Amino acid sequence: MPRVIVVGGGLIGLATSLLIAKQGHDVTVLERDPEPPPKMPEEATGDWARPGVMQFRLVNFLMPRGRQLLDEHLPEVTALLAASGAPHHNGLATMPPSVTDRAPRPGDERFATLAARRQLLEYAMATVAESAVDVRRDVHVTGLLSDGRRRVTGVQLRGSELPADLVIDASGRRSPLPGWLAAIGADAPAEESEDLGFVYYGRFFQGPPDAGGPLPIPAGLFHYDSYSVLVLPSDTGTWSATIVLSARDHALRGLREEAGFTKLISACPMHAPILNLKPITGMLAAAGISDRLRRTVICTAPVVTGLLTAGDSWACTNPSLGRGISIGLMHALATAEAVGAHLDDPAALAVEHDRLTRKRVLPWYRATTQVDRQRAAQVAAAIEGRPPAPAPASPEVQVVQDVSAAMMVDADAFRAFLELTFMLALPEDLVSRPGFATHVRTIAAALPPSRFPGPNRQELLAMLP
Numbered sequence: 001m002p003r004v005i006v007v008g009g010g011l012i013g014l015a016t017s018l019l020i021a022k023q024g025h026d027v028t029v030l031e032r033d034p035e036p037p038p039k040m041p042e043e044a045t046g047d048w049a050r051p052g053v054m055q056f057r058l059v060n061f062l063m064p065r066g067r068q069l070l071d072e073h074l075p076e077v078t079a080l081l082a083a084s085g086a087p088h089h090n091g092l093a094t095m096p097p098s099v100t101d102r103a104p105r106p107g108d109e110r111f112a113t114l115a116a117r118r119q120l121l122e123y124a125m126a127t128v129a130e131s132a133v134d135v136r137r138d139v140h141v142t143g144l145l146s147d148g149r150r151r152v153t154g155v156q157l158r159g160s161e162l163p164a165d166l167v168i169d170a171s172g173r174r175s176p177l178p179g180w181l182a183a184i185g186a187d188a189p190a191e192e193s194e195d196l197g198f199v200y201y202g203r204f205f206q207g208p209p210d211a212g213g214p215l216p217i218p219a220g221l222f223h224y225d226s227y228s229v230l231v232l233p234s235d236t237g238t239w240s241a242t243i244v245l246s247a248r249d250h251a252l253r254g255l256r257e258e259a260g261f262t263k264l265i266s267a268c269p270m271h272a273p274i275l276n277l278k279p280i281t282g283m284l285a286a287a288g289i290s291d292r293l294r295r296t297v298i299c300t301a302p303v304v305t306g307l308l309t310a311g312d313s314w315a316c317t318n319p320s321l322g323r324g325i326s327i328g329l330m331h332a333l334a335t336a337e338a339v340g341a342h343l344d345d346p347a348a349l350a351v352e353h354d355r356l357t358r359k360r361v362l363p364w365y366r367a368t369t370q371v372d373r374q375r376a377a378q379v380a381a382a383i384e385g386r387p388p389a390p391a392p393a394s395p396e397v398q399v400v401q402d403v404s405a406a407m408m409v410d411a412d413a414f415r416a417f418l419e420l421t422f423m424l425a426l427p428e429d430l431v432s433r434p435g436f437a438t439h440v441r442t443i444a445a446a447l448p449p450s451r452f453p454g455p456n457r458q459e460l461l462a463m464l465p
């Protein structure tokens, strides 16, 4: 009998299983999708079918923090990713020309990631996992087994059962765990969830293979009044451009069509050059993606033992900041650490997993949803034609605002902006740096308000049919 069963062979289920297998434990991954990773990377971005992951063909970015965690703990994954055509992309390449101090500094390599489409990332993770872990595909987990005393003892499959010492639910944002727990008579987990109503319309383009030179198009997430544009380099010379807006903005729905999308991108001088590349997909859309947090330990009491959650099953965020994989990798590490220390003591394992999750990973979930909430409020104000309500006053909010302004001219502020964006520092980390908040406050206060060149919502409405 496997000691550990991981339900779900997505990025985080596989990462968790690899980390636990490295400790010498017997791990089995049960994945509903039947197709194993293809032999060659170019097949991964071709026909590989992964219906269990709705975002499989959508825009994707691995935060430098996620790349760093993979380099440290699963270097075979980043090695295969790089060998499969994912180039190193350093965020410093996006430094605005208005920053005059352009000298490199020690530690600048922390801003680098491997630019890859999700299919390639899943290919690298799954290929490494297949060689190290028992991955069983075409296996649909339908419920939990229990001893009737709030202890999970394995999983139910279609027509059979598989016992285990520990079950880790990594079945993603649509994880049916509350139903499974109810079916074995356990208390419900505590959940909080909200849908901030962002929608995403984008497509991929093929550029020349990465030649390692300066970026031909500025990459990043650019906020306009009621919409944002996300431009990302990817593997083998591919790029994506995505418009992020509010589902409530019915008047801008035309942006999901190719004609509306092209009209907007061509009206934004910073992004228009991407239209010179060859489109390699039609329009890709995503909507209705909630932020959701689930806790199976309530006030230090686990609702069951013998069960942990990992990745999106524990907490998922809407993808406007592209953080889910990196938050999930942090969680995979916390999960493996707890398993390494307490696999033989289910109650201690549940409590330690909860403690590590709250200490190391929860702050990133909270920070992400806070940024998203502020952006949603700005977008709502722009749609209603009123100024946005001021963000709640706090040193953390102030330093983020000041960094966002000062980064246009100051090299320290730009690096701090990358640290925030790439999940290398939380706002409170910047606040605790001696003199930093005053430094960026002084610069930001002296700068006139600025905005990226491109139409505002009223101008956009006039442009669209």
Ligand SMILES: Cc1cc2nc3c(=O)[nH]c(=O)nc-3n(C[C@H](O)[C@H](O)[C@H](O)COP(=O)(O)OP(=O)(O)OC[C@H]3O[C@@H](n4cnc5c(N)ncnc54)[C@H](O)[C@@H]3O)c2cc1C
Pocket (backbone or CB within 6 Å): 007, 008, 009, 010, 011, 012, 013, 014, 030, 031, 032, 033, 051, 052, 053, 054, 055, 058, 059, 060, 061, 062, 063, 139, 140, 141, 142, 170, 171, 172, 173, 286, 289, 310, 311, 312, 313, 316, 318, 319, 322, 323, 324, 325, 326, 328
């Ligand atoms: C539109 C969109 C875009 C995103 N873009 C980014 C981005 O650019 N950068 C980023 O960092 N994050 C992004 N994310 C978030 C990121 O995709 C997730 O955080 C990450 O995939 C979570 O991995 P996971 O393994 O926990 O879950 P998943 O990737 O969802 O994997 C879950 C797996 O479980 C399997 N499964 C489900 N139910 C069962 C069952 N009953 N039995 C067996 N197997 C089952 C599924 O088939 C699937 O393979 C995005 C999310 C969305 C929705």
